Amino acid sequence: MARPHIEPYVELDTKYKKLDLSGFKGSEYKVLSLDVDTGACTLKVRFNNGFKRKPGMSYSDMEIFLLEGRMKVGKEVWTRGQYIFVPAGMAIGAISVPQGAEALVFFNDSEPSFLESDRNHQLALTAAYTSLNAYVDAPWMTADIVNPSVAVGCLMKPLHYDPLTEGISFIYCLAPQFRQDNISYHDCAEESYHIWGSSWMLQFGDLPTGGYFWRPPYINHGSFRCEIGTIAFGRTDSKLHNYFHFNPWSNVDENRLRAVAHLYRQRPKLYQWAASDGHNHPHGPEDFEHKHYHDDAQVRQLHGDSPNAIKSKAKKKKAKKKVKKKSK
Numbered sequence: 001m002a003r004p005h006i007e008p009y010v011e012l013d014t015k016y017k018k019l020d021l022s023g024f025k026g027s028e029y030k031v032l033s034l035d036v037d038t039g040a041c042t043l044k045v046r047f048n049n050g051f052k053r054k055p056g057m058s059y060s061d062m063e064i065f066l067l068e069g070r071m072k073v074g075k076e077v078w079t080r081g082q083y084i085f086v087p088a089g090m091a092i093g094a095i096s097v098p099q100g101a102e103a104l105v106f107f108n109d110s111e112p113s114f115l116e117s118d119r120n121h122q123l124a125l126t127a128a129y130t131s132l133n134a135y136v137d138a139p140w141m142t143a144d145i146v147n148p149s150v151a152v153g154c155l156m157k158p159l160h161y162d163p164l165t166e167g168i169s170f171i172y173c174l175a176p177q178f179r180q181d182n183i184s185y186h187d188c189a190e191e192s193y194h195i196w197g198s199s200w201m202l203q204f205g206d207l208p209t210g211g212y213f214w215r216p217p218y219i220n221h222g223s224f225r226c227e228i229g230t231i232a233f234g235r236t237d238s239k240l241h242n243y244f245h246f247n248p249w250s251n252v253d254e255n256r257l258r259a260v261a262h263l264y265r266q267r268p269k270l271y272q273w274a275a276s277d278g279h280n281h282p283h284g285p286e287d288f289e290h291k292h293y294h295d296d297a298q299v300r301q302l303h304g305d306s307p308n309a310i311k312s313k314a315k316k317k318k319a320k321k322k323v324k325k326k327s328k
């Protein structure tokens with residue numbers, strides 16, 4: 001199951017909890033969104049005064065956006081507005097936070113993890129590492145890197161682009177009195193955190209400073225209004241295409257059908273092949289995965305089997321094999 005729709009959520013009134021995990025001790029967290037199957041999540045993390053950690057890596061791609069404070073990480077100094085993409089398995093330097101800091105921390109593939117190491121994993125895609133100050137080191141652009149695009153008055157700074165999924169991470173701002181009168185949805189999940197300011201959407205009302213959403217694909221959002229301006233951090237999990245329309249009553253299934261009609265018009269051969277019977281394209285995870293994937297003890301535990309049930313099934317399997325051997 002993917003992450004549920006969370007919108008609108010304002011985190012400022014929620015209390016921090018201790019993050020009692022190896023590599024995170026001395027920090028506190030709030031969950032903004034969570035995939036309960038994979039553990040992938042978006043957290044707001046407070047690194048308390050004096051937080052320290054040795055060099056190490058995570059098993060998940062990780063993104064950090066520093067909201068407040070200053071962190072020393074290896075040879076780098078991160079200040080307010082710093083954006084970092086750390087690919088899974090890449091070791092980053094020792095961290096020290098003498099005066100405290102607050103950050104959005106994204107674990108894109110699995111639960112928060114830390115393995116102390118001063119070396120990268122041999123499979124880490126280290127070329128993807130990104131570190132820049134989003135406020136200072138990148139220029140504002142119009143948002144028309146996506147076409148059709150949003151109304152004039154929305155600017156963005158792309159910070160990271162995933163060449164495999166076409167997902168992007170970016171900051172964006174809405175000018176005071178920004179208006180967009182149509183309704184939008186996408187094929188991708190979309191998340192956003194309001195660093196400052198407030199904006200309004202027809203379906204979800206005002207989203208103030210500290211506001212957050214995780215919005216799964218094909219959910220209507222818009223029209224849009226912004227009175228005093230907004231600056232926000234945004235992220236998608238795959239390619240963002242703006243499907244615009246003016247029907248506030250359409251539901252996710254209707255939007256999905258309309259998106260498929262779009263695919264049919266643009267790539268009819270691909271559509272026909274994917275939709276036809278008797279083809280040989282994969283139907284789901286079972287066709288991508290190794291045939292013994294579902295027997296793997298860790299996978300079974302993830303799907304809710306108790307350790308005892310896993311052990312007893314393994315024993316029965318062994319006994320069956322023995323009987324088969326004997327009967328031969």
Ligand SMILES: [Fe+2]
Binds near residue numbers: 185186
């Ligand atoms: Fe959107």
